Amino acid sequence: MPLIIKDEYPEKLFREDGKRLDGRELNELRPIKMEVDVIKSADGSAYLEWGNNKVFAAVYGPREVHPHHLAKPDKGILRVFYRMATYSVFDRKRPAPGRREKEISMIISDCLEPILFLELYPGTSFEVFIEVVDADGGTRCASITAAALALADAGIPMKSLVSAIAVGKIDGKQVVDLSGIEDKAGDADLPIAITWYNEEISLLQFDGDMDLDEMTKFLDIAKDALSKIHQIQLDSLKSKYITLKEGEGEKKR
Amino acid sequence: MMNVKRIVSRIEKNYILSNLRKEERIDGRGLWEYRKFRIESDTISSAEGSADVTLGDTRIITGLKYDIGQPFPDLPNEGVCTVMAELLPLASPLFERGPPDEQSIELARVVDRGIRHADCIQTQKLCIKEKEAVYILFLDMYVINHDGNLIDTGGVSAITTLLSAHLPEGIIGDNGLEWTGKYLTGDDLVNELPLVLTYGKIDDIIFLDPNLPEELVCEGKISISVTEKKITSIQKSGATTFSIDDIKMLGKKTLEISQKLRKELNLLQYKTSIK
Numbered sequence: 001m002p003l004i005i006k007d008e009y010p011e012k013l014f015r016e017d018g019k020r021l022d023g024r025e026l027n028e029l030r031p032i033k034m035e036v037d038v039i040k041s042a043d044g045s046a047y048l049e050w051g052n053n054k055v056f057a058a059v060y061g062p063r064e065v066h067p068h069h070l071a072k073p074d075k076g077i078l079r080v081f082y083r084m085a086t087y088s089v090f091d092r093k094r095p096a097p098g099r100r101e102k103e104i105s106m107i108i109s110d111c112l113e114p115i116l117f118l119e120l121y122p123g124t125s126f127e128v129f130i131e132v133v134d135a136d137g138g139t140r141c142a143s144i145t146a147a148a149l150a151l152a153d154a155g156i157p158m159k160s161l162v163s164a165i166a167v168g169k170i171d172g173k174q175v176v177d178l179s180g181i182e183d184k185a186g187d188a189d190l191p192i193a194i195t196w197y198n199e200e201i202s203l204l205q206f207d208g209d210m211d212l213d214e215m216t217k218f219l220d221i222a223k224d225a226l227s228k229i230h231q232i233q234l235d236s237l238k239s240k241y242i243t244l245k246e247g248e249g250e251k252k253r
Numbered sequence: 254m255m256n257v258k259r260i261v262s263r264i265e266k267n268y269i270l271s272n273l274r275k276e277e278r279i280d281g282r283g284l285w286e287y288r289k290f291r292i293e294s295d296t297i298s299s300a301e302g303s304a305d306v307t308l309g310d311t312r313i314i315t316g317l318k319y320d321i322g323q324p325f326p327d328l329p330n331e332g333v334c335t336v337m338a339e340l341l342p343l344a345s346p347l348f349e350r351g352p353p354d355e356q357s358i359e360l361a362r363v364v365d366r367g368i369r370h371a372d373c374i375q376t377q378k379l380c381i382k383e384k385e386a387v388y389i390l391f392l393d394m395y396v397i398n399h400d401g402n403l404i405d406t407g408g409v410s411a412i413t414t415l416l417s418a419h420l421p422e423g424i425i426g427d428n429g430l431e432w433t434g435k436y437l438t439g440d441d442l443v444n445e446l447p448l449v450l451t452y453g454k455i456d457d458i459i460f461l462d463p464n465l466p467e468e469l470v471c472e473g474k475i476s477i478s479v480t481e482k483k484i485t486s487i488q489k490s491g492a493t494t495f496s497i498d499d500i501k502m503l504g505k506k507t508l509e510i511s512q513k514l515r516k517e518l519n520l521l522q523y524k525t526s527i528k
Contacts, residue, residue, distance in 0.1 A: 003321065004423040004432045039398045040310050041345045052298045056397060058343040081342070081350065086393045087300035087316025095337060095393070096352070129343035133314055133395065134297045 007090045009185040013170040020170075022051075022179060027221055029165075029177045029228060034146070034236035036153040044154025046236075048146040051179060052136035054088075057146035059154040061126035076121030080109035080128045082143055088135040104140050105130075111144055111193050111203035112151065115159045126156065137180035138166045144193050144203065145229060152237055160197035163229040166190065167222045169208060174217055176225040192222045196230060266455075266470040273458045279467070280309075284460040285510060290409065294417040294523035301420050302439070304413035304523070309464060310400035312344075315410040316393055319420055321430060324380065324387040332379020334390040336365035338407060345399035361394065363449065363488045364407045367478030370485040371447035374415065378441050382425045388437075390420075401465035404476050408449035409518065415443050416523045439524040446520055447485060448511045449478040452503060454493055459503065461510065475500075477507040481515070484508070 013021060024030070030051030039045035042058035049055075065071035082105040086093045112128065128150065130143045141164035148162045168178045169188035183189055188208025195202045210218065269279055276284050288309030297303035300316035307313075324331060338361040340348040353361075368374065379388040392414060394407050416439035421432050453463030453471040463471055473491030477484060484504055489495060495503075 003319070004421040004430060039343065040400065041398055042343065045343075054297070056343060060342075060346055063346075083341075085297075085314075085316060085339075085395050086337070086391065087297055087303065087318050089299055092318035092320065092391055092393075095339065127342070129341065131341055131343055131395065131397070133316075134299050136298070 003091065009181065013182055013185060014173070020175065020179075021181060024177075026173060026175045027225065029225060030179065032229065032232055034149060034232055036149050036236055036240050042150070042154075044150045044152070044156070046146045046149035046153060048142050048149070050138065050142045050145075051177075052134055053132070053139055053142045054134035055139065055142045055146045056131045056133065057143065057150040058129045059126065059147075059150045059156070060129070061154070061156070062121045062124035063127070065123070065125040071123050071125070074119065074122055076116075076118040076124045076126060078109055078113050078116060078118060078126045078128070080105045080112065080130065080147065082108055082130045082132070082140070084132040084135060084139070088132050104143075107203060107205070108140065108144055108147065111162060111164070112147055114202055115148070115162050115195050115197065116151070117157050117159075120157070126151075135180070137178050137183040138191070140203075141165050141191050141193070145233065149233055149236065153240070160195060161230060161233050162193050162195045162202055163226045163233060164191065164193035164203060165222055165225050165229060167192065167218050167225070169210070169214070174214065174221060176221050190218050190222070192219075192226075194223070194226050261466065261469045265466065269467060269470055270455055270458070273455060273460060278460070278464075280464060282462075284458075285506065287405075287462045287514065288464065290518060292409065292413055292518065292520075292523065294413050295525065302414045302416075302418035302525070304410045304417060306406055306410035306413060307398075308402060308406040308409070308462070310398055311402060311406045312396070312398040313403065313406045313410045314395050314397055315407070315414040316395075317414050317418055317420075318391045318393070320389045320391070321381065321386050321423065322389045324384065328376070329384040330380040330387075331376035332374075332388040332390065334365075334368070334374055334376070334379075334392060336361045336368070336392045336394070336411065338364070338394040338396070338403075340396050340399070340403075344396045347399065348396070359488070359490065360403050360407055363404050363476050363478075363486070364394070364411050366486040366488075367408055367447045367449045368411060368415075371445045371478065371480045373412070373445045373447050374442055375444050378437065381423050381430070386423070386425060386430065388420065399465065401468040402451050402462050404451045405449055405462060408447070408478070409520070412443070412446055412448075412520055413523050415439060416520060417525050418442055419525050436525075438526075443524075445480045446515065447478050447480050448514060449476050449486075450507045450511060450514075451476040454491075454495065459499060475503065477503060479507050479511045481512070482508070
């Protein structure tokens, strides 16, 4: 039987004052909060709140490969497991991982691998576990951003961080950081990730329609937004090591 | 490389045990003391109720979702609540990927029984139309960090989630199922506040709230669910035996400790206020 409240899309994605439904400008990000070292049992971990998205990422490794036949003699392997909690979406998700989760796990793994030096760790594996506990559009980008932080927190040698964001088109206008509604009711969605050591694109997907001019603009607005996200990532990593002088912490509270 | 301690060394076991003999714990607690609980409610916006509970470093995030379905034939005017637990491999090197194993099923079952037999949920309020439509509640617990005693953490997180509930209220109208515009809240749903307390046993010493190192050297555990005055559910696990006197003592202890804990946690403060 259907649920009592239906998941309906609005007709317009802009308010009368020209702002987006949640009050943002075209190129404005949702509020982002990042924290590292939140899961004590993991080698490295991160928690990310991005609008209503809430994502945990934990890294274990380098460790023994299990099952053993997956091990490679010349380099380490990276395995990513992206999962969503049953209660993270409007209709309860089935507990077992679905096709969508498996595909996203793979593209996240492909996105992260270029920043690692896997050739230094033959015969071992790095496992990145991502759990989306609350979802509202852009969870794969939030997951990549959190996973990069968790890898850095684990002290694994990296060429650089990687940051990700979704840009898209809603009611004919190009915007950054699509929310859940904008993603579902909008016209185009382009998740993109950048590896900062070479400033190249490490994840790229697109669904919708665009002409060449629009594509150029998408890439430009995405780059701007990505540098903001990179800065937040760097700040959150540094804040783990900030020490407070005696009494200073008390005042802040 | 992370030190995965599936097997604890004899030295560590002896250290834990010799401390316990002096009525001390490796983290400085007494035998009958809990680690610190930290509770946040309604943190997940997509869920119809949620709780983020930590006990020491053990952390569980629970969410409530619902479906509308047919009631069981023998209980035609009562809703249904199911409890699930996921031991995420993210939470501990001891957890593996894959379908739920014994440990996660035990966690879900013990928490479920604690709720069910305490008459915690007013299941008749979950009926929309007799024999036809009732709410089916899903309480899904996700372990985010594992540092021992998942059951007690899960118990508090399940109750807090139910208290923080805001289920859209449905009626069967002319066009089928409709929303009344109101919500069913923790106020409507929750009758009793059961708590589950878990004890570990090493040799002949019994203690409350085992942390992970203690749990790994434990020979057995016992979980007792209680309401304010009554014992409602017990689960003994692990390959050890408890004497009859021990069980009697633990029953009494559990009621005492739970009354104190109930006051400290003051779970009713997490009740939702929207109507």
